[in-house]
Amino acid sequence: MRHFTAVVKPAPGGPGSQTLIPLARRLREAGADLEVEYSRSLGHARDLALRAAGRGRVVLGVGGDGLAGRVVGALAGTDAVAGIVPAGRGNDFARALGLPGEVPDLAELLLRAHPVKTDAIEIESAIHQRTTVLGSVYTGVDALANRHANTCRALGAASYYAGALRAITTWKPARYRITIDGTVHERTGFTVVAANSGYYGFGRQIAPNASVHDGVLDVIVIHHASRLLFFAMMNDLKTGQHIRRPQVEILHGHQVRIEADRHLPYGADGEVEADLPVTARVLPQALNLLC
Structure with a gap:
């Protein structure tokens, strides 16, 4: 026993x-x-x-x-x-x-x-030395929304919606430099997510094709769009249908470094950690989980 x-x-x-x-x-x-x-x-x-x-x-x-x-x-x-x-x-x-x-x-x-071998993510930034997290690392409007949500925890699940509304209505497009396994991608938009698992933000399917067993990170980039269209994409996150929109780009890799043209927070597993830049790398089969 x-x-x-x-x-x-x-x-x-x-x-x-x-x-x-x-x-x-x-x-x-x-x-x-x-x-x-x-x-x-x-x-x-x-x-x-x-x-x-x-x-x-x-x-x-x-x-x-x-x-x-x-x-x-x-x-x-x-x-x-x-x-x-x-x-x-x-x-x-x-x-x-x-x-x-x-x-x-x-x-x-x-x-x-029986324990199942499961992937994790190792993150590294200016103030965090090789911290391990499970689900995803995200930056941009997502991290701002989560920061706002954490200020109104008494609302429960509704805090995510309140935080997102506040973040989106004040958002200005950011220019990101995303380096994936040595290849640089320059993008302008709302958010970048390096996902080990498919869900974040209270059941939203940010990376519906991500797997915790494949040894790869799915990198979701939401490009610049009107706020009205972004709200529509946020609604699509309930089912993962947002990935069909042309404003959503999906990349893959083992190590992802995210930088931006201004101070932006990043978050990991629901906790806002610090400001960019941050590096996330997959740890294949690093965990023995009962699942």
Whole structure:
């Protein structure tokens, strides 16, 4: 029987505890050993994950994409086994993995599933030295929208829409320099996303053909267009149909460096990190995930 360590952000009554309490009951009733560690920050969550993995335990990231990314990402390149307990606003990487949303089904998966080799992303910028994330790295209007959304978390999922509206209505086109495996692409537009998985921003299918198992990043570039057309493309993200529009370009590669003609933030797994430039490189089969 498996020995689990769940890393969760302390928030009494929050979604993490609401999910973890019934899940813990089911795991323990099935005979599993489960301990819970409370993180003070994303950095602390990473340390807790490494410590638990060093003791041979299966590490569970309990929370949204940001916390799960740091907990699971900390184990990239090791033999440690990890799992994700989706308990955040977006849960986009969990969605890409096809994880069940109901506690009984999730408990059964964590107890019985075999680890699957899964890709991750390593990012590097002026203030971040080789941080591992899971789903995507994005910049431009997307990162601005996420920054605004994080200022109104009380709105829940609606915070994404409020943040996007504020970002788009004040946006001015940016000139990007995108270097993919040594080849430079100069583009003007709204956003650039280096995607390991297909989803971001609360279930939006930014890269519908991306796979977490192919060892390649899908690079989505949304070119300059009218705001009205951009809003239409944002609506298309619900189904992934935006990729059929001529204003959307899809590139592929293993290492992507993104620069811009002005100060712009970038984000990763739902967390705004810093300003450009940033380099993202795929880590093929770096994770052993229960999924």
